[in-house]
Amino acid sequence: MKISKYYLPVLKDAPLGAEVVSHKLMLRAGMVKQQSSGIYSWLPLGARVLKKVENIIREEMNKSGALEVILPCIQSADLWRESNRYDSYGKEMLRIKDRHENDLLFSPTAEEAITDIVRSHINSYKDFPRTFYQINWKFRDEIRPRFGVMRGREFLMKDAYSFDVDQESAVATYNKMVKTYFNIFMRMGLRAIPVRADTGPIGGDLSHEFHVLAHTGESDIFYDKDLEEELNKLNPDVEKIRKFYAMADEMHVVEKCPVAVANIKNHKGIEVGHVFYYGTKYSEVLNATYMNHEGKTVLFHGGCYGIGVSRLIAAIIESSHDDKGIIWPKAVAPFTVAILNLHTKDADASSLADKLYQALLDRNIEVIYDDTDAGAGNKFSRVELIGIPYSIVSSTKLAKENKFEVRDRKTGAVELLDFESTLKKLLEDD
Amino acid sequence: MKISKYYLPVLKDAPLGAEVVSHKLMLRAGMVKQQSSGIYSWLPLGARVLKKVENIIREEMNKSGALEVILPCIQSADLWRESNRYDSYGKEMLRIKDRHENDLLFSPTAEEAITDIVRSHINSYKDFPRTFYQINWKFRDEIRPRFGVMRGREFLMKDAYSFDVDQESAVATYNKMVKTYFNIFMRMGLRAIPVRADTGPIGGDLSHEFHVLAHTGESDIFYDKDLEEELNKLNPDVEKIRKFYAMADEMHVVEKCPVAVANIKNHKGIEVGHVFYYGTKYSEVLNATYMNHEGKTVLFHGGCYGIGVSRLIAAIIESSHDDKGIIWPKAVAPFTVAILNLHTKDADASSLADKLYQALLDRNIEVIYDDTDAGAGNKFSRVELIGIPYSIVSSTKLAKENKFEVRDRKTGAVELLDFESTLKKLLEDD
Numbered sequence: 001m002k003i004s005k006y007y008l009p010v011l012k013d014a015p016l017g018a019e020v021v022s023h024k025l026m027l028r029a030g031m032v033k034q035q036s037s038g039i040y041s042w043l044p045l046g047a048r049v050l051k052k053v054e055n056i057i058r059e060e061m062n063k064s065g066a067l068e069v070i071l072p073c074i075q076s077a078d079l080w081r082e083s084n085r086y087d088s089y090g091k092e093m094l095r096i097k098d099r100h101e102n103d104l105l106f107s108p109t110a111e112e113a114i115t116d117i118v119r120s121h122i123n124s125y126k127d128f129p130r131t132f133y134q135i136n137w138k139f140r141d142e143i144r145p146r147f148g149v150m151r152g153r154e155f156l157m158k159d160a161y162s163f164d165v166d167q168e169s170a171v172a173t174y175n176k177m178v179k180t181y182f183n184i185f186m187r188m189g190l191r192a193i194p195v196r197a198d199t200g201p202i203g204g205d206l207s208h209e210f211h212v213l214a215h216t217g218e219s220d221i222f223y224d225k226d227l228e229e230e231l232n233k234l235n236p237d238v239e240k241i242r243k244f245y246a247m248a249d250e251m252h253v254v255e256k257c258p259v260a261v262a263n264i265k266n267h268k269g270i271e272v273g274h275v276f277y278y279g280t281k282y283s284e285v286l287n288a289t290y291m292n293h294e295g296k297t298v299l300f301h302g303g304c305y306g307i308g309v310s311r312l313i314a315a316i317i318e319s320s321h322d323d324k325g326i327i328w329p330k331a332v333a334p335f336t337v338a339i340l341n342l343h344t345k346d347a348d349a350s351s352l353a354d355k356l357y358q359a360l361l362d363r364n365i366e367v368i369y370d371d372t373d374a375g376a377g378n379k380f381s382r383v384e385l386i387g388i389p390y391s392i393v394s395s396t397k398l399a400k401e402n403k404f405e406v407r408d409r410k411t412g413a414v415e416l417l418d419f420e421s422t423l424k425k426l427l428e429d430d
Numbered sequence: 431m432k433i434s435k436y437y438l439p440v441l442k443d444a445p446l447g448a449e450v451v452s453h454k455l456m457l458r459a460g461m462v463k464q465q466s467s468g469i470y471s472w473l474p475l476g477a478r479v480l481k482k483v484e485n486i487i488r489e490e491m492n493k494s495g496a497l498e499v500i501l502p503c504i505q506s507a508d509l510w511r512e513s514n515r516y517d518s519y520g521k522e523m524l525r526i527k528d529r530h531e532n533d534l535l536f537s538p539t540a541e542e543a544i545t546d547i548v549r550s551h552i553n554s555y556k557d558f559p560r561t562f563y564q565i566n567w568k569f570r571d572e573i574r575p576r577f578g579v580m581r582g583r584e585f586l587m588k589d590a591y592s593f594d595v596d597q598e599s600a601v602a603t604y605n606k607m608v609k610t611y612f613n614i615f616m617r618m619g620l621r622a623i624p625v626r627a628d629t630g631p632i633g634g635d636l637s638h639e640f641h642v643l644a645h646t647g648e649s650d651i652f653y654d655k656d657l658e659e660e661l662n663k664l665n666p667d668v669e670k671i672r673k674f675y676a677m678a679d680e681m682h683v684v685e686k687c688p689v690a691v692a693n694i695k696n697h698k699g700i701e702v703g704h705v706f707y708y709g710t711k712y713s714e715v716l717n718a719t720y721m722n723h724e725g726k727t728v729l730f731h732g733g734c735y736g737i738g739v740s741r742l743i744a745a746i747i748e749s750s751h752d753d754k755g756i757i758w759p760k761a762v763a764p765f766t767v768a769i770l771n772l773h774t775k776d777a778d779a780s781s782l783a784d785k786l787y788q789a790l791l792d793r794n795i796e797v798i799y800d801d802t803d804a805g806a807g808n809k810f811s812r813v814e815l816i817g818i819p820y821s822i823v824s825s826t827k828l829a830k831e832n833k834f835e836v837r838d839r840k841t842g843a844v845e846l847l848d849f850e851s852t853l854k855k856l857l858e859d860d
Contacts, residue, residue, distance in 0.1 A: 076466035
């Protein structure tokens, strides 16, 4: 993509009102633009990152055997009345009347919609377990939307729902989903800690929040430092991990903590996911049953598994930036490589840059090419702000030596390499 | 994907109320389930087709140079008041009040939202032309939703918006988009005819609807039969095509038609796309300007380009089915190949089927494997109903000869092939 054909409305200063660093940087990098309170448009750069994150999640969910569906944004209130949530949900649910005065709502979550699908066929125990997921827009009418897409009203969510024949099978599904979450966050270059979450009236210990560690996080998390060691393993044991102490904020009570204070690590975190085994809560109220091997009609055991996709992007930025801008982990970077031609009127510098651009396109490496007549300083600061992992600089002086300057956004390392070595380095690192 | 792990709730008979063939078949094939009037959930098979169609559209839009964005579903009424459409849009617009009694709406289209983005930066003529597109859910509160996803209320739409510095440049953009539409429909195995559409108060001839030919279509289209010849060319000339006579229903008046009746072809069609050059209509009312080469502030020329993505799937089915079910064009088929193991208890038949399944997975060929203990008749009718291009049958008898039966869903051709020849055929055709 040539910047001369792209739309990258970067800003020198963050607009007033942006408090947290991810919000400031997303606005400055031209990733999003506010449409209304807590509602954002995703501009080309932001949309690219969102699709990348979405695709990593989709790939890992598919690998786990979960089946992708799409549940409607606008749902009839009837089903939510059946589950008794229409009245109890509170003002976060956006309630709507259609032209015929029917009650509708914008889906804040979808337990009802998916349970309705599963219950509407006569199912045998042989047809389960099944996990369904979707990646779709949700709406929660937050009373005070803030921090940009971190706490917006319209947000992209991956929500999954499992149907198992009994608790034992449901726990196995739960563990599989926790493992899938490890894979998802690891691929994005994130360390995410699963902390025990409140299970409310349902009870039990099968509810975890996933927190990305970031100094600017809004929650305080406390965990056994030996947990990190287990999480670092290639194939972590979920049952083992669940036994470690890990709590957020109000769930952590020093007096009741079974781990010695010296062994507790405390870090700021941002909640990006939540997994929850809710047993027969929804199958009971919606009468979702299957036929067991004795021919008896039995209730499903269910769980739900969310990831805040748009919020995750803010969390990545919170955990990976410096005073110049965003530092994208490679897997979610909007482009892997930026080519900066500092002297567009110099034939040699331009021809070298053009040649590299074409070579990268031919090899399906995602590249953005600054072919504009902006000044060198502007080009450098723009590409640092938008956080592209590698910048390859072409200039009159460099072209004389047949070299590029290769800059690593994360380490700050600068190398002088010829065409072939540059290409080789970028191909190896892709 | 093994059917024993999939969710494919096929129905023997179409539910009451489904009138058109695509609606019946989508329900019978377990692609969608109605959530509420005109609102559908997409089950795993349907979601796969939707993603395929979406990706073809995305690839071709990207190739055209259009930039992907995501505009919010829920938008503030303020911007729509500025363009004077909030009051004039009619009851199809779903109007909503949030918890603070602010007026919101579910986006039925997005000229306002994208124009607001473009106008909010000071832009030079050098930064244009630009075309933005999104693939996102829209809502139109149809008074009588019907025909399943053909005329639903919540629907997936690709909507694109172009910004050009003058009419000449806008016409070039328009022609490029028409060409992109040809590519999109061609890749899906569809013949789509661009017919002249009403431009209303804006005037001119730069508005076309794209109709997919189908005997069950709801509109009547009339066109110069020489148009087909031009459309069949590899690289059709859009300016030339625009000169041919092609009109739908009420736009066609026999007495005024400049082409001899004998040269007019009449066919039923389903509208799946619309392209429209609207000039300065929105830039005027929303004050969207750029700086021209003389430093003067000038209004943008705009166009909009829609494709009804969910509707397109119904149109594909209308144009490609038989009395047994759907016949998917390969590019949009949920799976390219189905393996039917008729005798799952036979070790040889199973091992051959397993081996083929693995070989196809290894080669990234999308395959669904009927490994269930359903009867042969059920297996055949299910795979014919869901329209998979190739069915590969394994059975006790066939395994004795080390053969598969290879069935072509479209032609009905049946061949007996050994393992290598089967694989070769499927790889060649992919």
